[in-house]
Amino acid sequence: MLKQGLNSSVFVILNEDVAKKILPDSTIQLNDGRFIPRLGLGVSGLIEGEQTENSIHWALDAGYRHIDTAKLYGNESSVGRAVQEHNMDREEAWVTTKLWPTDFTNPRKAIEGSLSRLNLKFVDLYLIHWPTPIEIPGLDKKLWRSLEAFRDEGLCKSIGVSNFQSKRLAKLLGFANIPPVVNQVKCSPFHFPKELYSFCQTNSIFLVGYNPLNQGKELENSLLLKIADIHKKTAAQIMLRWAVQKDVIPIPKSKSEDRIHENINIFDFELTQTEIEELDSLSGIK
Ligand code: NDP
Numbered sequence: 330m331l332k333q334g335l336n337s338s339v340f341v342i343l344n345e346d347v348a349k350k351i352l353p354d355s356t357i358q359l360n361d362g363r364f365i366p367r368l369g370l371g372v373s374g375l376i377e378g379e380q381t382e383n384s385i386h387w388a389l390d391a392g393y394r395h396i397d398t399a400k401l402y403g404n405e406s407s408v409g410r411a412v413q414e415h416n417m418d419r420e421e422a423w424v425t426t427k428l429w430p431t432d433f434t435n436p437r438k439a440i441e442g443s444l445s446r447l448n449l450k451f452v453d454l455y456l457i458h459w460p461t462p463i464e465i466p467g468l469d470k471k472l473w474r475s476l477e478a479f480r481d482e483g484l485c486k487s488i489g490v491s492n493f494q495s496k497r498l499a500k501l502l503g504f505a506n507i508p509p510v511v512n513q514v515k516c517s518p519f520h521f522p523k524e525l526y527s528f529c530q531t532n533s534i535f536l537v538g539y540n541p542l543n544q545g546k547e548l549e550n551s552l553l554l555k556i557a558d559i560h561k562k563t564a565a566q567i568m569l570r571w572a573v574q575k576d577v578i579p580i581p582k583s584k585s586e587d588r589i590h591e592n593i594n595i596f597d598f599e600l601t602q603t604e605i606e607e608l609d610s611l612s613g614i615k
Contacts (some may be wrong), residue, residue: 360510361507363487368398369444370384370582371547374582375584381407384584384589385582386587389412391590395578395580399429406441409446412424424449425452426452450483451486452484452486456491456511457473459491490506490510493514512529516536516541518574538572541580548564566591566594568608573595
């Protein structure tokens, strides 16, 4: 039942029968054959040092096995330290980091810098954080060739993109020797990029959803609260469950131990198709 990349600790919070029914797999298989945990901890905004390290320890204790960082967030050193202090096999923790546009002139230096701050030999996933707003001829191809080389050299195990719209992604797919495994984009019931989602599904690219809680701005929404009440869950848990049932990988951020627990406690219930459709209507996608 369990696939590689995540140990059984996520099930500590679950009744086994429920786990079998609701969560037959706690990972999703990517187009390169690797398995990514279905939910991660985002660490944007967490301060380097105690705040980041505490959050990661709480998350790993709660069963998270997927941490999403970036050079931009300024906390890669703490991410690496916390993951290593946790004394788990390196293969058990999925670490994503990203290439920021100011490093497009020297991506190798950027990934080496990230690995050095993380104190890791490889990251699980390396993403182009944002494409240039105006396409520069040949740049995307050059960058992608660099990421493909990093993967071949073992500096990262999988490669992907972030904030790519479908037109730009289609071009990338046209020259990619290795297709991206994910596109990390803003995604919640309040911002569902329907056309991009379909494009990515057609091309076997999963969406990783950032701002999956809409940054906490819609927690009082009446539809969310109605559905939350039915399932005896919170509005935040309903948003995350919506993502999981759409095969979007949410990466909620929190600096609170209670909320970190709350955010992973979404694998013991299931939204109905009607509820999913009601939630879909929040971003006017019908
Ligand atoms: P989120 O939607 O995850 O919202 C985070 C906010 O919600 C924080 O204020 C947090 O507060 C609060 N929160 C967390 N859990 C709960 C809960 N259960 N109940 C109520 N409030 C809660 O937004 P983010 O912008 O942080 O996105 C998540 C991650 O996505 C980032 O950390 C980053 O890793 C990634 N990201 C990627 C981007 C990209 O360009 N690729 C862009 C933006 C984000 P508190 O901490 O106090 O709990």
